[in-house]
Amino acid sequence: MAAExxxxxxxxxxxxxxxxxxxxxxxxxxxxxxxxxxxxxxxVGRVQLKNRKTLKGHLAxxxxxxxxxxxxxxxxxxxDGKLLIWDCFTGNKLVAVPLKSAWVMSVAFAPSGNLxxxxxxxxxxxxYNIKAASPKTLRELDAHTGYLSCCRFLxxxxxxxxxxxxxxxxxxxxxxxxxxxxxxxxxxxxxxxxSPDQNTFISGACDSLAKLxxxxxxxxxxxxSGHTSxxxxxxxxxxxxxxxxGSDDCSCKMYDLRSDQEVIGYQDSSLxxxxxxxxxxxxxRLIFAxxxxxxxxxxxxxxxxxxxxxxxxxxxxxxxxxxxxxxGVCTGSWDSFLKLWN
Amino acid sequence: MSNNNxxxxxxxxxxxxKQLRLEASFRRIKVSQAAAxxxxxxxxxxxxxxxxxxxxxxDNPFRPPKSCSLF
Numbered sequence: 065m066a067a068e069x070x071x072x073x074x075x076x077x078x079x080x081x082x083x084x085x086x087x088x089x090x091x092x093x094x095x096x097x098x099x100x101x102x103x104x105x106x107x108v109g110r111v112q113l114k115n116r117k118t119l120k121g122h123l124a125x126x127x128x129x130x131x132x133x134x135x136x137x138x139x140x141x142x143x144d145g146k147l148l149i150w151d152c153f154t155g156n157k158l159v160a161v162p163l164k165s166a167w168v169m170s171v172a173f174a175p176s177g178n179l180x181x182x183x184x185x186x187x188x189x190x191x192y193n194i195k196a197a198s199p200k201t202l203r204e205l206d207a208h209t210g211y212l213s214c215c216r217f218l219x220x221x222x223x224x225x226x227x228x229x230x231x232x233x234x235x236x237x238x239x240x241x242x243x244x245x246x247x248x249x250x251x252x253x254x255x256x257x258x259s260p261d262q263n264t265f266i267s268g269a270c271d272s273l274a275k276l277x278x279x280x281x282x283x284x285x286x287x288x289s290g291h292t293s294x295x296x297x298x299x300x301x302x303x304x305x306x307x308x309x310g311s312d313d314c315s316c317k318m319y320d321l322r323s324d325q326e327v328i329g330y331q332d333s334s335l336x337x338x339x340x341x342x343x344x345x346x347x348x349r350l351i352f353a354x355x356x357x358x359x360x361x362x363x364x365x366x367x368x369x370x371x372x373x374x375x376x377x378x379x380x381x382x383x384x385x386x387x388x389x390x391x392g393v394c395t396g397s398w399d400s401f402l403k404l405w406n
Numbered sequence: 407m408s409n410n411n412x413x414x415x416x417x418x419x420x421x422x423x424k425q426l427r428l429e430a431s432f433r434r435i436k437v438s439q440a441a442a443x444x445x446x447x448x449x450x451x452x453x454x455x456x457x458x459x460x461x462x463x464x465d466n467p468f469r470p471p472k473s474c475s476l477f
Contacts, residue, residue: 068412075419082426089434096438101445108458116468136467153467248425287429303447305440320440324432327441347451348444349458366445391456392468404468406461 090325098318098328102366108349111362111372116392117155118376119402121148126396127184128383132173135387138394139180140402141171147182149194152394152404161192161199174217181223183212189225191237203240208233213254218262224279226253232267234279246277248284254296260304268295274309276321288319290326297342297353297384301365308365310339310353318365330363332370341383346390354381360395374405 124144131138137158139149145166149159167185174180179202183189189205189212210229217223218234222243226232232246232253251271258265264285268274274295276286288307297310301318306327310316315331316339330351337357344351344365351363352374360381362372379398386393392406452458463469 065412068416072412072415072419075416075423078423079419079426082423082430086426086430089430089432093434093436095436096441098441098444101438101441105445105449111457113457116466283428284425285428286432301444301447302451303444305447306444318444320437320444322435323437323440324434325437327437327444345455345457347448347455347458349448349452349455366448386457389456390454391461391466393457406457406466406468 090323093323094325098366099368105366107367107369108364108371111350113362113372113374113393113405115374115376115403115405117152117404119150119152119155119404120400121157122146122400122402124400125379125398126382126400126402127169128171128182129385129394129396129402130171130173131385131387131394132177133175133388134177135389135391137173137177138385138387138402139171139173140383140396141168141182142400143167144400147171147180147192149180150402152392159194159199161194164190170212170214172215172217172223174220176220179217179220181215181217183215183225185211187211187227187229189215189223189235191223203237205235205240205242207242210252213252214256216256216258216265218258218279224256224258224265226256226267228252230269230271232256232265232277234282244279244282246282246284248275248287249273251294254294255298257299257307259300260302266298266300266307268298268309268311270294272311272313274298274307274319276307286321286324288317288324288326290317290319290329291315293338296338296340299342299344302344302346302348308342308344308351310342312338314338314355316342316351316353316363328365328368330368330370335361335370340381343384343386343393345386345393352384352386352393352395354384354395356380358397358399360384360393374403376403377401 122142147161165186169184293312377397
């Protein structure tokens with residue numbers, strides 16, 4: 065017992081040493097900043113987007129939304145126990161999927177447009193075929209021991225999930241079984257995003273850390289710290305070389321993957337609300353971040369300045385999304401409405 | 407059982423060291439270079455970013471269409 069304790073103490077000491085080494089290595093390459101690099105860049109000015117449509121139909125808080133790959137359809141999830149699939153060009157509802165469990169926290173559209181997935185406090189991820197005459201449950205992915213906070217399809221045969229049980233998981237939809245379990249967070253996983261090349265993904269958790277994972281190896285490659293509270297939202301910069309996080313500490317941060325550190329933060333003393341969701345415009349220049357203060361604030365990614373706001377919701381903005389063609393941004397709220405802006 | 411706890415703690419500590427060794431071995435590039443590349447990406451793609459340049463009304467997929475009356 066004493067020998068084991070001595071070994072654990074030695075390992076802890078080695079951990080401290082390694083952490084110091086990592087911090088020193090990060091500092092050694094910290095020869096500039098995003099502010100410095102963006103010094104000569106012209107300001108984007110005031111970004112004023114208009115609310116083009118308000119999608120009404122849900123009867124309770126909206127928790128999640130996800131655009132289809134065609135940049136026209138979009139799926140939303142509400143704790144009224146329904147998923148709604150919208151044609152955002154006309155504002156029409158195309159499909160309504162009734163949920164077994166109303167406590168939904170996340171929804172995703174498959175790239176093919178054939179499937180949607182959702183999950184929440186039922187600890188499961190349910191996959192539906194929405195091309196059938198009426199929505200048909202294809203799979204119930206049941207292995208997480210905590211709530212499902214986020215899900216994303218890689219294809220019609222693979223899906224990634226993030227859970228309150230602190231793990232993320234890659235599932236095989238043909239067998240309904242777990243392929244890989246990603247373990248390293250020490251707090252509930254709240255959000256995940258797939259890299260543009262689909263070789264890696266990032267996760268944000270209640271341990272205030274963001275982690276980069278190798279999808280095929282199942283290992284955590286990098287860990288990013290700095291936030292002082294839960295990370296609720298995470299996204300890749302469009303070229304896949306940086307990530308943006310949003311947290312309950314009321315700030316967003318951009319971490320560069322290749323220099324392995326934070327390069328700029330987005331916070332404002334007048335903003336005292338947690339960040340719930342975020343999405344980037346196609347060039348990466350704008351960050352749309354949904355906050356608990358009922359607004360979606362727009363940040364200039366390079367200069368770290370607030371450049372606009374999307375106001376109109378009567379309750380917390382819970383989800384934000386920009387379609388692949390970048391033509392607009394959609395916000396979803398606890399006020400039960402979705403709004404399209406451009 | 408205290409034995410199990412000790413073994414668990416040992417395994418946890420070993421995993422933590424393994425993970426940190428992996429992260430420590432990462433080859434980092436200079437922030438100045440990384441930031442410049444991110445900046446350049448934004449600038450090169452700015453003209454193709456509808457939310458930056460604006461969407462003309464005639465081409466706006468989300469804008470309610472003007473009503474069209476047929477008599």
